[in-house]
Amino acid sequence: MVKIAYDPTPLHHDFALLDFPDAVARLGYDQLHLTPHPDFAPFFRHPKADDELVAALKKRAADAGVSIAALLPVQRISWPGEAERQAAVRNFARVIELAAELEVPVINTEFSGRPEESEASEASFYRSMEELLPLLHREGIRLNIDPHPDDFVEDGLEAWRIIRGLNDPSVGFVYVGSHTFHYGDRATSLIPELGDRLGAVYAADTFDHVRSHGLRYITNPPGNAVRVHQHLDIGDGDVDWQELFGALRTSGFLDRDDALIVSNVFAEDERAEESARSQLRKLRELIGA
Structure with missing residues (x-):
């Protein structure tokens, strides 16, 4: 059956990295989704964890009864500039080593290119995958990718086409609830298309930025090339969670081990514990509905 994990980003200001497993266990979760952290694998930079830190983290997780379900690095693997792309590949290769040392079977990530240079970014993505896929295959690690707002591809269907173009079943899709409207609000058609290549779903809510004739959000000056979304508690935005989980149930996702x-959720740090417990309760209800 599907696993539920916690993204510890709200804990960064109050807990050290090695305290995450205990904190997550106290919140009621037994799975940890390890996102960028300055002591482990920061955004866009080379990972900072050494063998000693990895061993300590692995022990703390085991002692807490918490599994590290996946790592989430964010590196510029689709950057149109070659120097940045090469650095990102080196950094990502080290993340793969860390995942193997931690015995983590999944890496979730983003394309991390630029929308104003989409063609060059797509070419960079495929070039990076030529270097990284052999490393992932060697370690038996699955890779799932999210087309994040402000990436070179944001539409969910077009992102799936790019992933499918790799012709590699070990690479799948991350469906992020709070990116629903940037994807094209197409859960009921996209999720069946993804099938068993849907590897992860992130559960956070957001408002539909295209409602009210594009005036749901107002930025000044008008026409700014910005992407706006939130990571709210389930039910605090416009995502149709019954529709999304109906599609997940029909596709068989909720029954997969x-x-x-x-x-x-990133918008509720001042009530992080209450939010985390509420999220877990709502997710269990949605899965069991």
Whole structure:
């Protein structure tokens, strides 16, 4: 059956990395989705964990009864600039080593290119995958990718086409609830298309930025090339969770042992514990409905 994990980003200001497993266990979760952290694998930089830290983290997780379900690195693997792309590949290769040392079977990530240079970014993505896929295959690690807002591809269907173009079943899709409207609000058609290549779902809510004739959000000056979304508690935005989980249920995702749902609320740090417990309760209800 699908696993539920916690994204510990709200804990960064109050807990050290090695305290995450205990904190997550106290919140009621037994799965941890390890996102960028300055002591482990920061955004866009080379990972900072050594063998000693990895061993300590592995022991703390085991002692807490918490599994590290996946790592989430964010590196510029689709960057149109070659120097940045090469650095990202080196950094990502080290993340793969860390995942193997931690015995983590999944890496979830983003394309991390630029929308204003989409063609060059797509070419960079495929070039990076030529280097990284052999490393992933060697370690038996699955890779799932999210087309994040402000990436070179944001539409969910087009992102799936790019992933499918790799012709590699070990690479799948991350469906992020709070990116629903940037994907094209197409859960009921996209999720069946993904089939068993849907590897992870992130559960956080957001408002539909295209409602009210595009005036749901107002930025000044008008026409700014910005992407706006939130990571709210389930039910606090416009995502149709019954529709989304209906599609997940019909597709068989909720019955798969290798499927992962991640609570990743970032907008409620001042009530992080209450939010985490509420998210877990709501997710269990949605799964069991």
